Amino acid sequence: MPDNPPPVRVTLFAGMAEAAGRRSLELPWTGGTVADLRHRVAAAMPAIAPLLAQSAIALGNRYAKADESVAAGADVAIIPPVSGG
Numbered sequence: 001m002p003d004n005p006p007p008v009r010v011t012l013f014a015g016m017a018e019a020a021g022r023r024s025l026e027l028p029w030t031g032g033t034v035a036d037l038r039h040r041v042a043a044a045m046p047a048i049a050p051l052l053a054q055s056a057i058a059l060g061n062r063y064a065k066a067d068e069s070v071a072a073g074a075d076v077a078i079i080p081p082v083s084g085g
Helices: 014-020 034-044 046-053
Strands: 008-012 024-027 056-059 073-081
Touching: 008 014, 008 034, 014 046, 014 073, 024 034, 034 046, 034 056
Parallel strands: 008 073
Antiparallel strands: 008 024, 056 073
């Protein structure tokens, strides 16, 4: 029997967590790009899709570009835009 890859762990911050009603989620993930992950999160949680489109994605401790790979088991943070003065 093949091993199942570990899920990707997604942490949500600020207004994103409030809109989702939770601070994190785990998604089945066999690998793909940041853009693929963004689509998967939006499909899993349609209520946050508009904010997700404007948010930064961080892998580990750095911001990631849309075409970067996200490995199974990765820790991901979604950081919505911040306003203030």
